[in-house]
Structures are given as structure tokens and as C-alpha cells.
Amino acid sequence: MARVDFFQTPDLNLLPRDGTVIYHGPILGEVLARDHLEGLQTEVPWQRDELVMFGKRVVTSREVAWFGDPGLAYTYSGSTKQPMPWSERLLQLKALVEQRSGTVFNSCLVNFYHKGEEGMGWHSDDEKSIERDSAIASLSLGAERRFDFRHKETREKVEVMLENGSLLVMQGETQRHWQHQLPPTKKVSAARINLTFRRMAR
Ligand SMILES: O=C(O)CCC(=O)C(=O)O
Numbered sequence: 696m697a698r699v700d701f702f703q704t705p706d707l708n709l710l711p712r713d714g715t716v717i718y719h720g721p722i723l724g725e726v727l728a729r730d731h732l733e734g735l736q737t738e739v740p741w742q743r744d745e746l747v748m749f750g751k752r753v754v755t756s757r758e759v760a761w762f763g764d765p766g767l768a769y770t771y772s773g774s775t776k777q778p779m780p781w782s783e784r785l786l787q788l789k790a791l792v793e794q795r796s797g798t799v800f801n802s803c804l805v806n807f808y809h810k811g812e813e814g815m816g817w818h819s820d821d822e823k824s825i826e827r828d829s830a831i832a833s834l835s836l837g838a839e840r841r842f843d844f845r846h847k848e849t850r851e852k853v854e855v856m857l858e859n860g861s862l863l864v865m866q867g868e869t870q871r872h873w874q875h876q877l878p879p880t881k882k883v884s885a886a887r888i889n890l891t892f893r894r895m896a897r
């Protein structure tokens with residue numbers, strides 16, 4: 696007898712137009728996700744991020760690290776940076792994310808938010824150094840946080856909760872037409888690490 700399997704969720708596009716964002720939900724079990732969170736917290740040589748905001752140099756309390764294949768370089772706020780070599784743990788996570796997203800990545804920006812009050816403002820990941828219209832896969836570990844999308848012209852908004860161990864993939868024209876942010880919140884005190892796997896242009 697034919698039946699509908701309600702437990703199998705299809706890969707639905709969260710965006711109504713001009714791009715594709717797929718939320719895969721948790722792809723790591725809770726215990727394994729915690730283990731990776733703690734491992735990365737201690738293993739990664741974290742550095743505060745520096746950005747220019749309204750013409751002023753600002754240092755964030757959010758910390759970052761950039762990993763990638765040898766030979767990649769990234770010019771950012773006037774300085775050229777080299778990625779750190781992949782660690783065993785990151786190669787493991789990269790393989791999992793590649794398998795789930797169907798994309799091969801050559802770099803990963805890792806963000807460490809110590810608490811809910813740390814976030815990331817509206818932006819698109821559309822720099823020239825990123826391969827145009829390539830997929831960006833975002834793996835979340837630790838505290839569950841809200842993630843927002845905003846259409847650049849229509850200002851439509853889409854929100855999604857990023858659970859511990861979950862995978863979100865932004866693809867197609869998403870970065871051309873939409874911005875995203877991780878809003879700061881006083882409701883969350885626990886730490887979160889996010890890994891965004893990318894394809895940098897060579
Ligand atoms: O922390 C997140 O979920 C998003 C990070 C992000 O947008 C980025 O690194 O470009």
C-alpha cells in the first residue's frame with residue numbers, strides 16, 4: 696500500500712526567489728557536535744577579526760581563523776592573508792559537509808562566538824576572491840542561534856534557527872541578491888562555533 700512518509704523532509708529552498716538556501720538540519724549527533732566544539736575551541740589559534748566600519752578600524756570580540764588548501768591567498772582590509780593548513784578534525788568535517796552538500800571546498804572560515812551578544816552584521820559573501828555563485832556550506836556547533844536573510848531590493852526577510860550540529864547551504868545566486876546576519880542576542884549565553892566552507896577562486 697502506498698503511504699506518505701512524513702518523517703522524510705525534502706530539501707526545501709528557504710528563499711522565495713533569487714537564490715537557494717537549503718537547511719539540512721543536524722548532520723552531527725549532539726554529543727559529537729559538542730566534542731567538535733570543545734576540540735576546536737582549544738585547538739584553533741583564534742584571532743580577533745579586524746574590520747573597517749564607517750571608515751574606522753574595529754576589532755571584534757568574535758574570533759576567527761582561516762583554513763584552506765596551500766597556495767590560496769585572500770586580500771582583506773588591505774592585507775593579504777594565507778590560510779592555515781587543514782587539521783585532521785577539519786578535514787573530517789570538510790569531508791562530511793562535502794558529502795552532504797555535493798560540493799568540494801578549498802577553504803573554511805571559522806567563527807567563534809563566545810556568547811549570544813557576539814554576532815555578525817548584514818553582509819553577502821560575494822567578494823571577488825570567492826568563486827562566483829559557488830555554494831557556501833555553514834556548519835554550526837554549540838548554542839542554537841537565529842540566522843536572517845534579507846533581500847537587497849525587496850527587503851523580504853527569512854529567518855532560520857541554526858541548531859547544534861546543523862548544516863545550511865547557500866547556493867546559486869543567493870549572495871548576489873540576499874544579505875545575511877547572525878543577530879546578537881542577550882537570550883543566549885553559551886558559545887557557538889560556525890564553519891563556513893567556501894570555494895575560493897585561484
Ligand atoms: O556564524 C554564522 O552562522 C555565519 C557566518 C557568516 O556569515 C560568515 O562567516 O560569512
Ligand SMILES: [Fe+2]
Nearest residue numbers: 818819820875
Ligand atoms: Fe556570511
